[in-house]
Amino acid sequence: MEELPQGPLAQGNKEHGTGRVVTSWERLSTRFVHRSSHFELYEDILQLPNGETMLYTRFESPPFSTVVPVTDEGEIVFVDNYRPPVGESLLELPGGMMDPGETPRQTALRELEEETGYRAKKLVLLGWFYPSPHISSHRGNLFMARNLVKGKARPEESEGLRTILLPVRDAYKKLRAGQIHQSTAMLGLFMAEPFMTELKPRLRA
Amino acid sequence: MEELPQGPLAQGNKEHGTGRVVTSWERLSTRFVHRSSHFELYEDILQLPNGETMLYTRFESPPFSTVVPVTDEGEIVFVDNYRPPVGESLLELPGGMMDPGETPRQTALRELEEETGYRAKKLVLLGWFYPSPHISSHRGNLFMARNLVKGKARPEESEGLRTILLPVRDAYKKLRAGQIHQSTAMLGLFMAEPFMTELKPRLRA
Numbered sequence: 001m002e003e004l005p006q007g008p009l010a011q012g013n014k015e016h017g018t019g020r021v022v023t024s025w026e027r028l029s030t031r032f033v034h035r036s037s038h039f040e041l042y043e044d045i046l047q048l049p050n051g052e053t054m055l056y057t058r059f060e061s062p063p064f065s066t067v068v069p070v071t072d073e074g075e076i077v078f079v080d081n082y083r084p085p086v087g088e089s090l091l092e093l094p095g096g097m098m099d100p101g102e103t104p105r106q107t108a109l110r111e112l113e114e115e116t117g118y119r120a121k122k123l124v125l126l127g128w129f130y131p132s133p134h135i136s137s138h139r140g141n142l143f144m145a146r147n148l149v150k151g152k153a154r155p156e157e158s159e160g161l162r163t164i165l166l167p168v169r170d171a172y173k174k175l176r177a178g179q180i181h182q183s184t185a186m187l188g189l190f191m192a193e194p195f196m197t198e199l200k201p202r203l204r205a
Numbered sequence: 206m207e208e209l210p211q212g213p214l215a216q217g218n219k220e221h222g223t224g225r226v227v228t229s230w231e232r233l234s235t236r237f238v239h240r241s242s243h244f245e246l247y248e249d250i251l252q253l254p255n256g257e258t259m260l261y262t263r264f265e266s267p268p269f270s271t272v273v274p275v276t277d278e279g280e281i282v283f284v285d286n287y288r289p290p291v292g293e294s295l296l297e298l299p300g301g302m303m304d305p306g307e308t309p310r311q312t313a314l315r316e317l318e319e320e321t322g323y324r325a326k327k328l329v330l331l332g333w334f335y336p337s338p339h340i341s342s343h344r345g346n347l348f349m350a351r352n353l354v355k356g357k358a359r360p361e362e363s364e365g366l367r368t369i370l371l372p373v374r375d376a377y378k379k380l381r382a383g384q385i386h387q388s389t390a391m392l393g394l395f396m397a398e399p400f401m402t403e404l405k406p407r408l409r410a
Contacts (some may be wrong), residue, residue, distance in 0.1 A: 025287060025289060025292075027289070033239055034238055034239055034246060034262075036248070036260075036262030037260070037261075037262065038262060038339065038340050039262070039340065041239060041246065043241070044289065046289055055241075055242070056242075056289050056290075057239075057241030057242065057243060057244070058289070058290040059264070060290075082230060083335075083338040083339055084230060084232070084249065084251055084261050084263070085261075085263040085265075085338060085339070085340060085341050085342045086335060086338045086342045087230075087342075090335070090338055127383040128383075128386065129386050129387070129388045129391060130288075130291060130295070130386050130387055130388060131336055131337060131388045132336060132337060132388075133288040133290055133291045133295055133386075133387055134243065134288055134290070135243050135244065135290060136290050137290045137291045137292075140388075176399075178332040178333075181333065181334050181335050181338075182334070182335055182338055183334040183335060183336045183337075183345070183388055183389070183392055184388075186334060186392055186395075187388055187391055187392055187395070190391075190392070190395035194381075
């Protein structure tokens, strides 16, 4: 299920459906613009295949790992997450950014335990994705966690988190009814769906 | 399938699973930091429920619309999109940001035609999502387009676009094999799957 991103920064000759031939894009220069707790902002000067140059702004932040944790009782462990930019709490899956030196898998296990208290004995990679490749190279990894052992959550104060358990079927009903709106949570549920043994009796019926 | 975001900027009393009671988050001030062609950057001073303050950076950009276009021949219309931040072309769905005064539906139809040349006689809203609510309030709308009429594409030079038609089944094979990596394209395919009449005979088999 895993595939690594292909190709160098400037891609080679490429036939173009509109009749133009794309030779390559080149990054001529990069200027650091701003640093925040979540990301860094850069301005690039890019040279287009037609020779023109353009200013291109992007932000960079570490990769993140998100987990679809399923308890032995057939419940998915969500977090109710207050998100300041949208001014509301969203139903999301546990996860967060990689700390220096961590693997995506280690991040997934650490964030799961920090945010919900659950430790997972089984962790399967579902896949990876670019959330916003038009403005950032940062990427997310999605895992499914099973064989969970309950411990004590210790979220950061600033996270405004609350753990919410939903039976697998109820979670997918919510998803299909358009009641889950954070894209990573939606993606995680869709990608984990074929592996949800709790849903199988229903599919067979 | 549509649901509007709920709640004001600072939400009211909320019971907290960790034993803390979240009363409200407040945005005390906002400072404009940077403007680019794609987004604007702001720094807020937020007051947490526990009274502490924190600096929070967010970017804002207009909502966007993305389309899952299906031809009468049972093919999905993708665009191969060069994305400078990741330095490669990605298989994506047509779409783009709302122009001033546009509705999400008008944006979907305009972007579909600009990027691929196809005009759609039927457009159904699949749902909406927040791609990155931890750093932005911007949202995406997903549509499914049918009854397509082929015209001439006229993408902007800077878009580096190429139209790619894939039979519905091949597209979902790619998705399940982890060969599509842009999250909006992945989400669009997952959300459109129940409405893919092309897949039904297979489900029945």
